[in-house]
Amino acid sequence: xxxxxxxxxxAMGGDHGPNVVVEGASISLTRHPGMDFILYGDQKAIEEELxxxxxxxxxxxxxxxxxxxxxxxxxxxALRRGKGSSMWSAIEAVKNEEAHVTVSAGNTGALMAMSKLxxxxxxxxxxxxxxxxxxxxxxxxxxxDVGANIGADARQLADFxxxxxxxxxxxxxxxxxxxxxxxxxVEEIKGDEDVKQAHAWLKETNGxxxxxxxxxxxxxxxxxxxxxxxxxxxxxxxxxxxxxxxxKQIGQYLRDAMSRTVFSKLGAMLARxxxxxxxHKMDPRRVNGGTFLGLNGVxxxxxGGTDALGFASAVDLGYEMAQSGLIGRLAEDLVTFHxxxxxxxxx
Numbered sequence: 075x076x077x078x079x080x081x082x083x084x085a086m087g088g089d090h091g092p093n094v095v096v097e098g099a100s101i102s103l104t105r106h107p108g109m110d111f112i113l114y115g116d117q118k119a120i121e122e123e124l125x126x127x128x129x130x131x132x133x134x135x136x137x138x139x140x141x142x143x144x145x146x147x148x149x150x151x152a153l154r155r156g157k158g159s160s161m162w163s164a165i166e167a168v169k170n171e172e173a174h175v176t177v178s179a180g181n182t183g184a185l186m187a188m189s190k191l192x193x194x195x196x197x198x199x200x201x202x203x204x205x206x207x208x209x210x211x212x213x214x215x216x217x218x219d220v221g222a223n224i225g226a227d228a229r230q231l232a233d234f235x236x237x238x239x240x241x242x243x244x245x246x247x248x249x250x251x252x253x254x255x256x257x258x259x260v261e262e263i264k265g266d267e268d269v270k271q272a273h274a275w276l277k278e279t280n281g282x283x284x285x286x287x288x289x290x291x292x293x294x295x296x297x298x299x300x301x302x303x304x305x306x307x308x309x310x311x312x313x314x315x316x317x318x319x320x321x322k323q324i325g326q327y328l329r330d331a332m333s334r335t336v337f338s339k340l341g342a343m344l345a346r347x348x349x350x351x352x353x354h355k356m357d358p359r360r361v362n363g364g365t366f367l368g369l370n371g372v373x374x375x376x377x378g379g380t381d382a383l384g385f386a387s388a389v390d391l392g393y394e395m396a397q398s399g400l401i402g403r404l405a406e407d408l409v410t411f412h413x414x415x416x417x418x419x420x421x
Contacts, residue, residue, distance in 0.1 A: 085115035088179025096123035098385025152184030202368035212298030226306035228271035238302035244398030254290035363388030
């Protein structure tokens with residue numbers, strides 16, 4: 075039986091604020107009835123939206139906040155001026171155990187900076203990472219880091235592997251998720267020294283709750299070759315944005331081709347069912363939501379420009395992560411891994 079969970083929402087975050095946040099929460103509630111919500115932000119604006127969704131209103135509490143973190147605010151500014159804002163308060167609810175998870179569509183840099191300050195990284199983690207769900211021809215995989223850090227050393231890459239595997243166990247219900255390091259080739263001689271050192275540690279450390287597969291090239295991510303793809307944040311963010319842009323480009327190519335002539339329009343009508351399936355698979359709203367991994371609490375970052383369906387996916391993800399017991403499992407994995415690295419170094 076699934077446990078009851080409380081979700082803290084930064085109702086003012088993103089490009090659309092309460093309009094999208096409230097409707098998205100309502101959609102998610104229909105999928106996961108065992109949720110309550112605490113919405114942080116302008117009480118009047120939130121109440122106006124909640125009136126449209128009576129079922130959600132019954133399961134929601136509003137906490138009024140005076141300030142909002144701007145989407146273009148620098149992380150340093152957000153930390154200095156953010157206390158008491160809707161974003162800060164939503165994160166603090168997790169720290170104070172008033173909520174199980176925070177979901178925000180607000181400024182990514184500010185959200186990560188505040189989350190690190192309020193929740194603190196786990197004891198064995200040097201840098202938290204942002205993990206994204208990535209559609210594949212088989213199903214979905216997890217890619218991290220997709221933008222929390224610029225660069226990563228060997229230890230951090232190895233930690234990312236453990237964090238991604240813990241998330242895969244939680245979401246995909248796998249005992250030993252398959253994991254690979256993204257690299258410029260699959261040969262062991264390729265890649266920089268940090269990537270090769272992380273590869274050596276993961277390959278040689280026995281007893282980890284993952285199936286390490288070695289190196290992976292970029293064109294293999296979408297093939298669903300592994301459950302978890304590990305990469306440092308600079309390259310990971312570029313890969314993510316490139317994939318999103320390519321999906322839009324292919325969609326535009328298809329629309330142009332199917333409307334070119336009378337016969338192509340007829341073909342499009344006959345293939346309408348197939349195109350509907352394709353559109354669903356390529357819809358980025360379906361996998362919206364990046365998980366901040368490596369913190370003493372769960373924070374989900376929704377795309378700032380998404381609509382209600384996209385925000386609902388981020389809330390769904392938050393609920394599933396809250397159900398998983400991720401933090402405790404990951405803490406155990408990290409202790410085991412670093413202990414064995416230390417033993418190998420001593421030998």
